[in-house]
Amino acid sequence: MTEHTRPQVYGADHDGTDPxxxxxxxKYVPLDGGPLDGQLLDVTGLTADERTAGAYLITPHSTYGPGGRASYAPTFSRPDGPWVWEGDVP
Structure with missing residues (x-):
């Protein structure tokens, strides 16, 4: 897989590492749909409850503009991923 076809890791571009x-x-889960579609989310430090709840992720491409958040969560039928986009939140 070339670097251009590998998915970007959410947040990696902000910490100075290779995105x-x-x-x-x-452990990573893919993000499906919405403004972060195709990126990977590092869920290594999340508890089982936090992984079930999902997350509001900051995105530059939200309905609410740069800095808005996109809600992603696992589905009941696939709790280990991918996390699907539920919509944007302020």
Whole structure:
């Protein structure tokens, strides 16, 4: 897989690391739909309850403009991913 076809890791571009680099000791879920479609979310540090609840992720492409949030969560039938877009929130 070339670097251009590897998914971007959510938040990696903000911490100065390669936005396409994953770590073998981390767990990632793909984001499906919405403004972050195709990116990977590192869920390594989340508890089981937090993984069930999903997350509001900051995005530059929200309905509410840059800095708005997009709601992503697992589906009941696929709790380990992908997390699907539920909509934008302020």
């Amino acid at each position: 396409h680099a994953t770590r073998p000791d981390h």
